[in-house]
Amino acid sequence: MDFAPSPEHEAFRKVVREFAEAEIAPHAADWDRDHHFPVETVRKMGDLGLFGLPFPVEYGGAGSGLLTLSIAIEEIARVDASMAITLEAAVGLGANPIFRFGTDEQKQRWLPDLVAGRALAGFGLTEPEAGSDAGATRTRAELSDGEWVINGEKSFITNSGTPITSLVTVTARTGPGEISAIIVPSGTPGFVADPPYRKMGWRASDTRGLHFEDCRVPEENLLGERGRGFRQFLSILDDGRVAIAAMSVGIAQGCLEQAVAYARERQAFGRPIGANQGTAFRCADMAVAVDAARLLTYRAAWLHDAGRPFHQEAAIAKLHASEIAVDASRHATQIFGGYGFVDETPVSRFYRDAKALEIGEGTSEIQRLIIARGLGLPL
Known part of the structure; x- marks a missing residue:
């Protein structure tokens, strides 16, 4: 059994380490002090291909595996946790649900920009009264005239309000004993991202509460099967x-x-x-x-x-x-x-x-x- 990184993995580690030491480490303390989300640095991470590592080439990705992504996250975190969690959440919680469960149309619409790092996505699961007990979701979505009408709130959602956030996927009750996932594009009326939290750590990452008040999105924004969210x-x-x-x-x-x-x-x-x-x-x-x-x-x-x-x-x-x-x-x-x-x-x-x-x-x-x-x- 051999799960050691290959020479290609180690060469990739060197590239990411050099990037992290040149583009992130010199500024991390200032970003932390100012609670500043560095959009241009995130875009540079996209230019390096980090947001597309595990995704297929057809969407602009590298077709690599989780081990390659883990090495990238490890090397970024070695100098700054804020940029590491930005990458981790963007890939694992932002783009991955759409890749795993989205329709062809949803993938074609959202993945190219997410994979390239031109856009970020959040995943709205946690609520004020539903953390580890995520099944206690109170946010609701009712189907009316071909639209989902969403009401509720979410807490501690990463990458949900940056200047390049394109969408947030939220879990909501869509019927008795039924939780579904729904894509909500940024800027949708009734969707409000609160000001970013003033956090103890990860200060340069974007983390916010979200509110939905009669927020309407098309029925086809359902992500995956209804009730399987x-x-x-x-x-x-x-x-x-x-x-x-x-x-x-x-x-x-x-x-x-x-x-x-x-x-x-x-x-x-x-x-x-x-x-x-x-x-x-x-x-x-x-x-x-x-x-x-x-x-x-x-x-x-x-x-x-x-x-x-x-x-x-x-x-x-x-x-x-x-x-x-x-x-x-x-x-x-x-x-x-x-x-x-x-x-x-x-x-x-x-x-x-x-x-x-x-x-x-x-x-x-x-x-x-x-x-x-x-x-x-x-x-």
């Missing part, structure tokens, strides 16, 4: 969990590199602090955790690309990688001491950014629930 969402979550795991690996790798570099140069008591076992062993433990998380992530991605079941492996990778990313950010901040508590050092930003990884696209508690059920436990 919730199941469709669950089926794409496994891909997203692997991608979030990759993002976690990237943040943890960034923390490790920053901590090791600082431990070599920072002098205390006449020698580098890395000469002390307390610091050196902390770095060693981080390295072990990062390697293990990367292997779990690549295994899940490899299984996906091989067409094999990976539901359990995706949950394991997401759980472990997100939690070690939080740990790595804490350890790196501790190694930096007081300097880790000020914005001049990247580890301060990594510390704030890492926490959301244990929450988004399935909390750690939900991952443990999935894993336990996979073990046959009666939960």
Whole structure:
């Protein structure tokens, strides 16, 4: 069994790393400070082909797999989580549902711009009273005179209000015990994207609440089968969990590199602090955790690309990688001491950014629930 990246994968990693270090890393602190969404940088990511990696050539994509996408997300996250989550959500939650469940007409209309990074899409599932319990959706859509009339609200929706957002797919109750997915183009009357949240982390990403008041879209904007919206969402979550795991690996790798570099140069008591076992062993433990998380992530991605079941492996990778990313950010901040508590050092930003990884696209508690059920436990 070999799920190691190929030479082509490693060559691609080098390209993305060079892009991230040249186009993202020098500006990440400023974007974070200003809560600024850098549209032009996102477009450059599109020019590099990152938004089209897993999609077929007929829509402008590269026809690559989840492992290739994971490597790209990992390398972006190594320098900035905000741009990494922008890419992850745009591909996994924005374009992927349309590719997986859309009609030919929907694919032809929406995918070329999404795949090229000329446009972004959001996926409106979470609501004020429906987070981990996503089946508790209260947003409603009624069919009237050939149109869906949507009323309700959504929370914490990524890429839903940027200058280049073209649509949001929302889940809504379309009948008793029935949840469907519906495409709502940006600018549709009755659809309002709230001002972006002022977040603890991921400050340069676009995250908003959404409101729908008698919002009307054509009947043909139904995405997939009526009443299958919730199941469709669950089926794409496994891909997203692997991608979030990759993002976690990237943040943890960034923390490790920053901590090791600082431990070599920072002098205390006449020698580098890395000469002390307390610091050196902390770095060693981080390295072990990062390697293990990367292997779990690549295994899940490899299984996906091989067409094999990976539901359990995706949950394991997401759980472990997100939690070690939080740990790595804490350890790196501790190694930096007081300097880790000020914005001049990247580890301060990594510390704030890492926490959301244990929450988004399935909390750690939900991952443990999935894993336990996979073990046959009666939960």
